Amino acid sequence: MDFVFTEEQQMIRDTAESFLAEVSTSEAVRKAMASDTGFDDALWQQICAEMYWQAIHIPEEFGGMGLGCVELVAMMEQMGRYLLCAPFYSTVCLGVNTLLLAASEEQKANYLTAICEGSLTATLAYCGPRGGRSADAITAKYREDGDSIVINGESSFVVDGMTAGLILVAARAEGSSGEEGVSLFAVPADTAGLERKNLPTLDQTRKMAALSFSELKIFAENRLGDAGNGWPVLDKALDLATIALAAEQMGGSQQLLDSTVDYTKERVQFNRPIASFQSIKHKAADMMLRVEAARSAVYYAACVADEALQNGPLANELAEAASIAKAYCSEAYFKNAGESMQMHGGVGFTWEYDVHLYFKRAKGSEHMLGNPSWHRERLAGVVLD
Amino acid sequence: MKLSFSPEDEQFREEIAGWLKDNLTGEFEKLKFRGGPGDEHMFPEERKVWEQKLAEGKWTCVGWPKEYGGRGLSIEQQVIFFEEYARAGAPGRVGHIGEGLTGPTLIAFGSEQQKQKYLPGIVAGTELWCQGYSEPSAGSDLANVKTKARFDEAKGKWIINGQKVWTSLAHESDYCFVIARTDPESKAHKGLGFFLIKMDQPGVTVRPIEQITGTSEFNEVFFDDAECDAEDIVGEPGDGWKVAMGLLGFERGVSTLGQQMAFQNELDEVVKVAKESGAHKDPVLRQRIADLYLRLKIMRFNSMRMLSDDVGDGSLQKEALIYKLYWATWHRDLGELAVDVQGEMGQVLDAEPYELTRLQSLYLFVRSDTIYGGTNQVQRNIIAERGLGMPKEPKW
Numbered sequence: 001m002d003f004v005f006t007e008e009q010q011m012i013r014d015t016a017e018s019f020l021a022e023v024s025t026s027e028a029v030r031k032a033m034a035s036d037t038g039f040d041d042a043l044w045q046q047i048c049a050e051m052y053w054q055a056i057h058i059p060e061e062f063g064g065m066g067l068g069c070v071e072l073v074a075m076m077e078q079m080g081r082y083l084l085c086a087p088f089y090s091t092v093c094l095g096v097n098t099l100l101l102a103a104s105e106e107q108k109a110n111y112l113t114a115i116c117e118g119s120l121t122a123t124l125a126y127c128g129p130r131g132g133r134s135a136d137a138i139t140a141k142y143r144e145d146g147d148s149i150v151i152n153g154e155s156s157f158v159v160d161g162m163t164a165g166l167i168l169v170a171a172r173a174e175g176s177s178g179e180e181g182v183s184l185f186a187v188p189a190d191t192a193g194l195e196r197k198n199l200p201t202l203d204q205t206r207k208m209a210a211l212s213f214s215e216l217k218i219f220a221e222n223r224l225g226d227a228g229n230g231w232p233v234l235d236k237a238l239d240l241a242t243i244a245l246a247a248e249q250m251g252g253s254q255q256l257l258d259s260t261v262d263y264t265k266e267r268v269q270f271n272r273p274i275a276s277f278q279s280i281k282h283k284a285a286d287m288m289l290r291v292e293a294a295r296s297a298v299y300y301a302a303c304v305a306d307e308a309l310q311n312g313p314l315a316n317e318l319a320e321a322a323s324i325a326k327a328y329c330s331e332a333y334f335k336n337a338g339e340s341m342q343m344h345g346g347v348g349f350t351w352e353y354d355v356h357l358y359f360k361r362a363k364g365s366e367h368m369l370g371n372p373s374w375h376r377e378r379l380a381g382v383v384l385d
Numbered sequence: 386m387k388l389s390f391s392p393e394d395e396q397f398r399e400e401i402a403g404w405l406k407d408n409l410t411g412e413f414e415k416l417k418f419r420g421g422p423g424d425e426h427m428f429p430e431e432r433k434v435w436e437q438k439l440a441e442g443k444w445t446c447v448g449w450p451k452e453y454g455g456r457g458l459s460i461e462q463q464v465i466f467f468e469e470y471a472r473a474g475a476p477g478r479v480g481h482i483g484e485g486l487t488g489p490t491l492i493a494f495g496s497e498q499q500k501q502k503y504l505p506g507i508v509a510g511t512e513l514w515c516q517g518y519s520e521p522s523a524g525s526d527l528a529n530v531k532t533k534a535r536f537d538e539a540k541g542k543w544i545i546n547g548q549k550v551w552t553s554l555a556h557e558s559d560y561c562f563v564i565a566r567t568d569p570e571s572k573a574h575k576g577l578g579f580f581l582i583k584m585d586q587p588g589v590t591v592r593p594i595e596q597i598t599g600t601s602e603f604n605e606v607f608f609d610d611a612e613c614d615a616e617d618i619v620g621e622p623g624d625g626w627k628v629a630m631g632l633l634g635f636e637r638g639v640s641t642l643g644q645q646m647a648f649q650n651e652l653d654e655v656v657k658v659a660k661e662s663g664a665h666k667d668p669v670l671r672q673r674i675a676d677l678y679l680r681l682k683i684m685r686f687n688s689m690r691m692l693s694d695d696v697g698d699g700s701l702q703k704e705a706l707i708y709k710l711y712w713a714t715w716h717r718d719l720g721e722l723a724v725d726v727q728g729e730m731g732q733v734l735d736a737e738p739y740e741l742t743r744l745q746s747l748y749l750f751v752r753s754d755t756i757y758g759g760t761n762q763v764q765r766n767i768i769a770e771r772g773l774g775m776p777k778e779p780k781w
Contacts, residue, residue, distance in 0.1 A: 278762075282762070324682050379679055
């Protein structure tokens with residue numbers, strides 16, 4: 001048992017931190033969030049070409065770095081700290097994870113290679129316009145038509161759905177319900193019958209889209225995995241993406257703690273830095289407790305995620321580890337954001353200070369991929385039923 | 386990062402699990418799941434015998450170096466030992482203060498003579514220890530110790546006067562380690578000594594404190610011209626604070642994982658009761674149970690980090706700084722849940738006049754968890770100051 005970063009993992013983390021501190025400044029984030037695409041394409045191309053982050057856990061045979069989820073969360077933590085605006089989460093955490101689990105070798109060679117090259121971004125569209133994390137959330141429908149698949153319906157809350165080159169669509173066979181009849185399809189963004197609409201959200205640092213499919217026609221070989229048996233694979237992919245999201249949440253929580261502590265050491269009232277008041281210290285201590293506990297949850301979940309990808313002995317803990325991490329990190333992030341705003345006083349309520357960016361990201365992330373109540377209920381089902 | 390244990394470690398797990406299965410039987414059967422915090426008053430005599438049974442199997446002080454009678458186990462194997470111990474429901478250790486606190490302190494700071502005199506009794510499970518830190522006016526302000534130690538040249542002994550409080554197991558113990566002021570003019574952390582004092586002597590009086598549970602495991606201990614041999618001071622006069630603080634570091638060791646297995650046993654019982662009472666169908670209680678469940682898991686992951694992250698210089702990493710605040714708060718929440726899942730029945734006693742059920746006892750006793758060993762408020766100060774570099778309180 002050795003539950004700390006190796007030297008190499010530490011180096012990946014440190015490199016991500018110093019790079020992002022330089023390129024994902026408050027100014028850069030604000031510029032990106034005000035843009036239509038939500039990110040600076042030149043920066044994304046730089047990340048793909050120089051940092052090669054998009055290839056982090058893609059196997060070497062497809063041109064990837066062949067690393068794992070521990071390395072991925074080490075980077076996600078830093079992206080969360082610096083609110084990186086880039087199609088990384090959508091492409092790597094949603095897209096690559098789904099492809100790794102669901103795609104055939106041929107499909108992997110096709111898509112993963114393009115992602116490694118930096119020429120393709122991807123995302124996952126699974127839930128309908130009412131959202132949700134259970135299989136019931138999938139409302140788009142498909143039918144087979146000779147050698148083709150025809151998809152109708154809607155998918156919403158699709159991260160970077162406006163810009164992704166490849167959309168992995170979960171749809172259900174007409175007439176099916178629940179976990180039955182679910183299939184995954186690789187849908188190129190330029191397919192006829194796909195309409196994408198930007199979904200303006202409170203959190204402007206992560207762009208979402210609402211997709212509608214009308215008689216969208218793709219070849220049967222665009223199906224990922226077996227017909228109708230897509231749910232267990234999708235469920236697993238969502239759990240992997242959830243663990244990466246939890247890492248991002250933990251990084252955001254950490255950044256809120258650090259920046260707030262710095263602020264309270266400088267802000268003087270009653271002739272002393274407000275950091276010297278116990279009312280402030282105790283809030284900060286609770287923030288640190290949440291960050292450290294979140295960190296422990298994320299690191300453990302990342303180890304489990306690696307085992308799930310390699311069918312290791314802890315693979316069957318994936319759902320539990322993901323739910324633990326997501327339930328805890330969601331609340332840690334939002335609480336830390338709320339406390340940070342309170343401890344900043346009036347300036348924390350301004351557009352100028354960054355606190356609101358984290359406050360908004362925290363709530364947005366909390367409701368992505370299952371909110372804390374959903375994840376706790378999933379755990380309760382295992383413990384109590 | 387690597388989570389799995391080696392085949393040798395797994396083999397070790399079988400060894401200790403097997404030993405416990407073979408030995409925690411017969412006269413010891415009734416001790417299963419008993420004698421933990423809040424239940425310390427139960428079966429003290431039988432648990433002393435169990436302590437010696439453990440010693441026969443060489444299962445005391447497993448983390449100590451071999452030269453002092455331990456097994457010198459790796460961290461991983463210590464973790465396994467404490468996990469299996471708790472999993473088997475083996476009873477709360479009456480020897481835990483000697484094993485967990487006195488021993489490591491003497492190994493780190495004690496003289497050769499002290500090691501030879503005291504360590505074997507701890508290893509054999511025959512000599513029990515208690516801790517004399519808190520005083521009526523030295524609670525959170527632990528350095529405000531008033532107990533005095535004066536060296537009597539004629540007798541060649543230290544003479545101790547004062548009062549300690551919240552001393553668990555004092556009435557069962559053979560020795561007490563005590564911080565007392567060796568320099569009467571000194572204040573706060575300076576001028577303290579760390580003494581090893583025999584309990585069975587005319588100058589020592591133990592008076593139990595009746596707790597909100599109606600039972601007593603904490604005591605007051607009075608020293609009236611109690612004597613302590615000249616060689617039974619650890620370090621020099623004036624070193625007491627340093628030794629005492631070194632010891633606090635040992636309280637966060639691998640045994641925390643054993644503590645968590647005991648917590649798991651308690652949570653399992655709460656779940657069982659919830660299923661019987663129907664509380665498991667209540668959506669709010671389901672959320673609370675799941676919350677406790679996941680926070681306990683995280684406690685374990687955090688401990689694994691703590692153990693892997695030990696840089697060996699006694700300094701505490703961030704995940705170790707939060708530990709007390711985290712578990713104490715968790716345990717208090719569990720206590721509340723334990724009565725809440727029972728509805729009205731949770732209010733009904735086991736028997737008159739005031740015999741509590743185990744879950745009622747848990748519910749009440751956990752209120753002490755966020756107070757002793759550094760209150761939640763003190764823990765938050767420590768986290769803010771040491772973990773985040775925030776300023777100390779201005780002096781009055």
